[in-house]
Structure formats: C-alpha cells, structure tokens
Amino acid sequence: MNQFTIDVLKYLAEKSNPYVDISTVQDEYDIYSDNFIAAFRQLESNRFIASANTDRCGLLVSGDGIPNWSVVDLHVTDEGLSFLEPTPKAVGTPIKDWLIKPTIQNVVAWAVIGILAIAVTISWPKIKETIITKEPVAGQSGK
Helix, strand or coil: CCHHHHHHHHHHHHHCCCCECHHHHHCCCCCCCHHHHHHHHHHHHCCCEEECCCCCCCEEECCCCCEEECCCCEEECHHHHHHHCCCCCCCCHHHHHHHHHHHHHHHHHHHHHHHHHHHHHHHHHHHHHHHHCCCCCCCCCCC
C-alpha cells in the first residue's frame, strides 16, 4: 500500500466521529483525481473502510470513466484501525506458538494417558473379578 493511500486512511480515521462523509474529505483531497480514486478503491477492497448505511462506500464510476460520489456515512473498520496501529508481537512468539505450546500440550496429554493406564493396570484384577463373579440381582435369571 502506498503512502498516499495510508495518508487517506489516516485522514478518514481522524475525521470519523464516528462517521465522515466524502464532502468532508473533499476539503482536504481532490476526490476526482485518479490517485485518490485508486486509493479509495484499495481501502474499500481491503475492507479498511465501510459505509454505515450501504454496501458500497459511495464511489460509482460510470461506463465512460466519470466518477460520481454519493454522500454516505463512512468509517474506518477494525481492520483499517489494526493496519494503522498494529499490535506489537512479543519477541519469540513464533517459537512459542509452533514449538513450546504444542510440546506442553502433548506432554500433558501423554501424562493423563499414562496415569489412566496405571490406574487401569492396578485395578484390572479387581475389575476382572467383579465382572466374572458378579451375582445376579434378585428376580433375574442367572443366564
């Protein structure tokens, strides 16, 4: 994304309270210039901006290439705000995510399986004896 597009996004974020319309943007930028239209389209396609009341953000280009603007309530989306102010990642996060976390999960899972195996092994003779020598309940046949 070029610097001009980022500047337009920053401007929209500054002016949104919570919304801004194209007439406000027109005070700062030439909204009919090819450069602005390209930046606006990129922001819209990246879902960095959205309209509060329509599916589109107000730019319509006719078949002969003439831009037409509708006044709609624009706002910078969460994705756009995240692009402007990315959250810093902790050093070592990739190793933590792909190596340490799965390793710990596997160790815990195998420990639980091991404890269950030991418990079943220790109590198996008692369980086996109970199953084989179980007395029939009163009123039921021993078959």
